[in-house]
Amino acid sequence: MYIVILAGGSGTRFWPLSRTALPKQLISITGDRSMLQRTVERVLPLQPKRILIVTNHVQAAETSRQMVQYDSVPIDVIAEPVGRNTAPAIGLAAALIAARDPSGVMVVLPADHFIKNETALRDTLAFAGQAAHSGSLITLGILPSRPETGYGYIEADMTAITGQGPFQVKRFVEKPPLDEAVRYLNEGNFFWNSGMFIWRADAILEEMAAYMPSLHAKLEPLRHPGTADDADLKERIAALYQNLEGVSIDYGVMEKSAKVLMVPVEMGWSDVGSWSALPEVVEPDSAGTVCINAAGHIVVDSSENLIYADGRIVATVGVHNLVIVSTADAILVCDRERCQDVKKVVELLGGKGLTEYL
Numbered sequence: 001m002y003i004v005i006l007a008g009g010s011g012t013r014f015w016p017l018s019r020t021a022l023p024k025q026l027i028s029i030t031g032d033r034s035m036l037q038r039t040v041e042r043v044l045p046l047q048p049k050r051i052l053i054v055t056n057h058v059q060a061a062e063t064s065r066q067m068v069q070y071d072s073v074p075i076d077v078i079a080e081p082v083g084r085n086t087a088p089a090i091g092l093a094a095a096l097i098a099a100r101d102p103s104g105v106m107v108v109l110p111a112d113h114f115i116k117n118e119t120a121l122r123d124t125l126a127f128a129g130q131a132a133h134s135g136s137l138i139t140l141g142i143l144p145s146r147p148e149t150g151y152g153y154i155e156a157d158m159t160a161i162t163g164q165g166p167f168q169v170k171r172f173v174e175k176p177p178l179d180e181a182v183r184y185l186n187e188g189n190f191f192w193n194s195g196m197f198i199w200r201a202d203a204i205l206e207e208m209a210a211y212m213p214s215l216h217a218k219l220e221p222l223r224h225p226g227t228a229d230d231a232d233l234k235e236r237i238a239a240l241y242q243n244l245e246g247v248s249i250d251y252g253v254m255e256k257s258a259k260v261l262m263v264p265v266e267m268g269w270s271d272v273g274s275w276s277a278l279p280e281v282v283e284p285d286s287a288g289t290v291c292i293n294a295a296g297h298i299v300v301d302s303s304e305n306l307i308y309a310d311g312r313i314v315a316t317v318g319v320h321n322l323v324i325v326s327t328a329d330a331i332l333v334c335d336r337e338r339c340q341d342v343k344k345v346v347e348l349l350g351g352k353g354l355t356e357y358l
Contacts, residue, residue: 001129002104002201003048004093007036007055007063007111008083012343013274016330017308020358024272025111026062029308030281030292035272036111037066042118044072046125049104051075052096053111054089056082081238087252088244090197091208091215092237095222097201102223105129106204108197108249114281116268124164124265128198131166136261137207138166138198139254141191143266147181150273152193152250155184156262166261172250191264195271197249198263204253211256218244274339275323278306306336330357 011023018024025036033041040051051073055063060079067075078096080089090108097104107125115121128138141154152174156167172193176184184190197204205223209216218240221227230236254260270280278290285291287303294309302316308325316324323339325332334342349357 001046001048001125001198002097002101002106003043003046003051004090004097004106004108005036005039005051005053005111006086006089006108007053008059008080008089009110009112010083011112012346013340015342015346016325016327016332016357021058021062023059023112026059026066029272029278030114034066035114036063039109039111039113040067040070040075042115042121043107043109043125044070046122048073048107049101050097052078052093054078054080054093056080078237079234081241084241084244084246086195086249087208087212087247088215088241090204090249091212091219092222092240094201094204094208095219096227098205098223099225099227102202103133103200105132106199106201110195110271112272113194114268114270114272114277118267120265120267124263124267125198127164128166128263131261131263132198132200132203135200135203135259136166137204137254137257137259138261138263139169140194140196140198141262141264142194142269143264144185144190144192147178147185148192149175149178149181151175151271153181153184153190154193154262156189156191156264158189164263166263169254169260169262172255191262192269193250194265194269203259207253207257207259212247212252215244215247215252274342275306275308275325275334276336276339278308304336 007025009023009025011018014024018027026034028034053063057079060077064077097106132138154172155170157170158167161167270277272281282290289303289305291297291307295311295313298315300317302319304321305316306323307314310327312326321336323334323336
């Protein structure tokens with residue numbers, strides 16, 4: 001299989017640790033390797049034919065630097081001149097794969113997700129890769145563990161097939177209110193939308209031709225043999241992105257196509273969408289607090305806090321349910337329930353011209 005990793009996110013919800021040139025996927029939140037490096041390492045045992053990392057021109061140099069140590073498989077870093085959501089990024093990768101191997105099976109993975117059971121992911125990708133030879137578009141559905149309102153859902157038809165599937169997708173559902181999320185959990189045929197896909201390169205391009213003809217027309221010249229090795233590929237990609245509409249792959253293709261199937265997986269997954277997700281990737285202490293990268297944590301009547309410190313000692317006195325992040329040039333203090341609003345800080349900094357903090 002070919003592995004396509006989408007690594008162009010800005011990571012605004014992890015400010016001040018993440019910045020424009022070093023977003024979430026390029027930094028280490030919990031260890032010595034970045035989230036992108038962890039994503040690459042978890043798929044290497046699959047012995048992929050090639051890895052394609054789609055990023056943007058600001059992050060391309062650091063992305064390439066982090067990939068130097070992986071020499072067991074060819075890795076291409078493809079820089080978009082401007083971000084246009086997931087459909088163009090996936091289409092670009094599919095066209096370049098099709099230029100080498102038209103029916104090659106490609107796996108699409110986000111660069112910044114946490115997965116506890118990596119063996120379960122690899123086994124599921126291998127199973128889905130075999131199923132994708134039929135021309136189906138396969139998405140991974142995460143077995144939900146709680147009535148989550150922050151994720152999109154996939155409703156699957158599980159009446160005719162048992163086991164691992166793949167199951168026909170009935171519909172994609174946007175982030176639901178709590179009462180709907182509770183119902184989804186109880187019904188048993190709703191799964192979290194992981195944003196992970198498996199399909200043949202020619203199969204996704206055919207569906208783009210049907211549902212995104214403008215994008216497909218721009219991609220078609222890149223499918224010719226040898227295109228992936230052209231010296232002027234960077235210029236051709238820049239021309240492709242001129243006046244290109246930003247569309248997600250879910251909206252552009254998956255919600256419309258009749259060829260969509262789902263394979264369920266339970267693998268200890270988190271999209272690590274904000275600081276509030278830290279307890280999903282790091283075990284909290286007995287007081288419900290997560291403390292990362294601190295020289296120590298002195299606690300007086302405090303609990304349920306999420307702390308990231310750049311090697312300093314942290315003392316908390318009588319505070320609860322806070323996010324406290326300390327970096328060399330900035331400190332964030334935030335209510336745990338307001339973590340999604342950290343992006344507003346980034347917007348305000350930009351509006352005030354304080355770009356040195358971005």
